[in-house]
Amino acid sequence: MSWVFAILLVLLLAAGCFFILVGSLGLVKLSEFFKRLHAPTKASTLGVGCVLAASLGYHALAGTDPQPRELLITAFLFITAPISAHLMAKAALSLHMAERPPQPGTDPADDTNREAS
Amino acid sequence: MTPQALVGYAIVAAMHLVGLSMLMALYRMLRGPTLPDRILALDTLFVAAIAQLMLFGMYLDTPVYFEAALIIAMLGFVGTVVLSKYVLRRDIVE
Numbered sequence: 403m404s405w406v407f408a409i410l411l412v413l414l415l416a417a418g419c420f421f422i423l424v425g426s427l428g429l430v431k432l433s434e435f436f437k438r439l440h441a442p443t444k445a446s447t448l449g450v451g452c453v454l455a456a457s458l459g460y461h462a463l464a465g466t467d468p469q470p471r472e473l474l475i476t477a478f479l480f481i482t483a484p485i486s487a488h489l490m491a492k493a494a495l496s497l498h499m500a501e502r503p504p505q506p507g508t509d510p511a512d513d514t515n516r517e518a519s
Numbered sequence: 520m521t522p523q524a525l526v527g528y529a530i531v532a533a534m535h536l537v538g539l540s541m542l543m544a545l546y547r548m549l550r551g552p553t554l555p556d557r558i559l560a561l562d563t564l565f566v567a568a569i570a571q572l573m574l575f576g577m578y579l580d581t582p583v584y585f586e587a588a589l590i591i592a593m594l595g596f597v598g599t600v601v602l603s604k605y606v607l608r609r610d611i612v613e
Contacts (some may be wrong), residue, residue, distance in 0.1 A: 403522045403523055403526070404522060405522050405590075407522070407524050408522030408523070408525050409525075411529070412525060412526060412529040413527050415524060415529045415530065415533045416529070416533075416587035418533070418570065419533045419536040422537055422540045422567055422570055422596055423536055423537075423539065423540045424535070424543050424565075424589055425540070425563060425566075426539075426540035426541070426543040426563060427540075427543065429543065429547050429559065429560060430543045430546060430547055435553060435555055435559070438547075439559060439561060441558075442559060442562065442563035442593040443559075443562075446540075446563055446566045446567065447566065449570065450566050450567075450569055450570045451546065453533070453537075453570040453573055453574065454569075454570075455572040455575055456577075457563050457574070457576065457577050459534050460574075460577050461577070462581055464580060464584055466580055466581060466610055467585070471582075471585055472573065472585065474575075474589060475569065475588055475589055475592050476586075478589070478592050478593070478596075479566070479569070482592075482596040483566075485525065485560055486596060486597075486600060486603070487599070488557065489599065489600055489603035489604070489607075490555055490558055490559055490562070491601065492603065492607060493555050493558070493603040494553070494555040494603075495550055495556075495607075496607050497553065497554065497555065497606065498553075498571070500576065511522075512569035514543070
C-alpha cells in the first residue's frame with residue numbers, strides 16, 4: 403500500500419465520518435421533526451457511502467477481499483434511503499395534521515385571518 | 520510511520536467518531552418527543568451500525584462482517600417501512 407492510496411483512504415474515511423457526524427448532530431440539535439428529517443436521511447447516507455468506498459479500497463489493496471461486494475450495500479442504501487424518508491414524512495404528516503403549513507398558492511390573507519380569529 | 524499505520528490510526532479514529540454519532544442517535548431515540556422521531560433515530564442508528572461494522576471489518580482485516588452489514592441494511596429498511604406503515608394506518612398487514 404503506497405502513500406497515495408493511504409492518504410486517499412484516510413480522506414474517504416474523514417469525509418464519511420464527517421457526514422455521519424453531521425447527520426447525527428442535526429438529528430440531535432434541530433428543532434422539529436421535519437427539520438430533523440433532513441439531516442440523517444441525506445448526510446448519513448452519503449457518509450456511509452464514503453465509509454463503504456473506503457472499506458472497498460482497503461480490502462482490495464490488502465488483498466483480503468478482491469470482489470467489490472460493498473457496492474451492493476451502497477446501492478441498496480442509496481435506493482432505500484429516499485423511500486424510508488418519504489414514508490417517515492408521510493407518517494409524521496398523518497400525525498401532525500394541525501401543524502401542516504399553508505399550501506403554496508393559497509391566499510396568505512386567509513392565514514392572517516385565521517390567526518386573528 | 521508506514522502507510523498501513525496511518526490507515527490504522529484513521530480507522531480507529533473513525534470508529535470513535537461513528538460511535539459518538541451512534542450515541543447521539545440513541546439519545547434522540549430514547550428522548551424523542553414524537554413517534555416519528557424515534558423511527559428516524561432508529562433508521563440513523565441502523566445506518567451508523569453499518570458504517571461501524573464495516574470499519575470493524577477493516578480494523579480486523581477480515582471481510583466476514585460484510586454479510587452482517589448487508590443484513591442490517593435490509594432489515595433496517597424493512598423495519599423503518601413497517602414502523603412507518605404502522606403509524607400511518609395502525610395496521611401492518613392490510
